Amino acid sequence: MATYVPRKVPANWYKYDAQFSLELLYEYGKGIEDQLKSSIEDFRSKKETIELDSIPEEGLFRVVKVYWGLDDETWHLESVFEDYFPQLQRGGALISLYSFFENELDALCDLYIQGEGIPISQTDMKGKGIERSILFLEKIVGLPIDKNSDTWKELIDIKKIRNQIVHERGKLIDKSGQKKGDVIKYVEDCPLLDGETEVSLKEGYLKHTLETFDAFFKELDVLIQKRFLDQVAQQKAASR
Numbered sequence: 001m002a003t004y005v006p007r008k009v010p011a012n013w014y015k016y017d018a019q020f021s022l023e024l025l026y027e028y029g030k031g032i033e034d035q036l037k038s039s040i041e042d043f044r045s046k047k048e049t050i051e052l053d054s055i056p057e058e059g060l061f062r063v064v065k066v067y068w069g070l071d072d073e074t075w076h077l078e079s080v081f082e083d084y085f086p087q088l089q090r091g092g093a094l095i096s097l098y099s100f101f102e103n104e105l106d107a108l109c110d111l112y113i114q115g116e117g118i119p120i121s122q123t124d125m126k127g128k129g130i131e132r133s134i135l136f137l138e139k140i141v142g143l144p145i146d147k148n149s150d151t152w153k154e155l156i157d158i159k160k161i162r163n164q165i166v167h168e169r170g171k172l173i174d175k176s177g178q179k180k181g182d183v184i185k186y187v188e189d190c191p192l193l194d195g196e197t198e199v200s201l202k203e204g205y206l207k208h209t210l211e212t213f214d215a216f217f218k219e220l221d222v223l224i225q226k227r228f229l230d231q232v233a234q235q236k237a238a239s240r
Contacts (some may be wrong), residue, residue, distance in 0.1 A: 010111045011228040014221040018104050025097060031207040032093050036086045039237050043067055043081040083200070090201040091165045094209060098162045101213050105133035106110050108220070130159070130205075143223045151215045157186045158209055161199060170199045 007016050047067035065072040070080065109122040122136035137143045146152065161182050164170050172184050172195060187193045192205040 005050075008111065009115050010108060010224050011156065013111055013224065014217055016144045017107065019214075021100065021104065022210060022217075025100060025210055026207070029093065029097070029210060032089055032206065033203055036074065038091060039085070040082050043077070087170070087200060090172065090206060094158075094162055094201065095166060095204055097206065097209050097213070098159070102129055102133070104213075104217070105130055105137075108224075109133050109136050109141075112137075117165050130155075137220075141227075143220065143227065145220070145223070149219070151212060151219060154212045155216055158212060161193070161201075164199055170195075171197065172199060173197050 006007060047065050050064055050066050051100060052062045065077060067077055068082065096227050106122060112118060113121055118140060120140065122133045124138075125132040125135045127135060138145055161203075164180075164183060164225060166173065168174075172187065183199070184196075187195055187199055190205075192202045192208055194200040194202060
């Protein structure tokens with residue numbers, strides 16, 4: 001006979017919570033990229049050339065390109081609309097996606113706390129963000145999380161990029177002029193990133209981030225399911 005599992009428990013966390021949220025966020029990321037492509041196409045097709053202060057008799061003409069109230073005498077329009085604005089949107093989206101990742105791990109910890117009456121929480125652990133949630137899941141819940149896996153290493157690199165955007169506006173050189181070697185190496189090795197002095201997110205990086213989150217969640221779910229089945233087996237053995 002199959003064991004009944006209520007929905008709001010760790011064993012159903014991925015199936016009924018994380019997975020559904022990821023499906024929505026994949027569409028969110030796709031929508032951002034579609035919007036960026038459309039915005040760049042609009043800029044290229046709709047920017048206007050305006051003649052100002054012309055003095056025909058002297059053969060003098062002042063011509064500027066204008067789009068969204070900005071002109072190319074003051075701004076490098078291609079850089080603004082084809083690079084700067086897209087980076088703002090992708091960077092903001094990455095911050096939001098990483099917050100989702102942190103929140104999902106917190107939600108998993110809360111399910112264990114509520115379901116098993118654990119007297120401490122992840123906020124009591126050392127560190128912050130995902131580190132304390134992972135520490136809670138390792139030390140308190142007992143999930144043997146593999147921190148040598150490629151997925152975990154990629155998560156840490158994604159975190160570095162997120163932190164550079166949040167705290168350093170994406171700069172890859174600190175205030176003393178020193179390059180942030182570990183971050184720069186990741187940027188150089190990742191085909192979805194670019195930049196020598198400032199990180200640039202290419203199309204596909206948001207999707208890659210979500211795929212990495214999903215892979216880690218699935219790895220976690222395998223550990224969660226094994227722990228749950230072990231508990232069920234122990235309960236059955238104790239009741240005999």
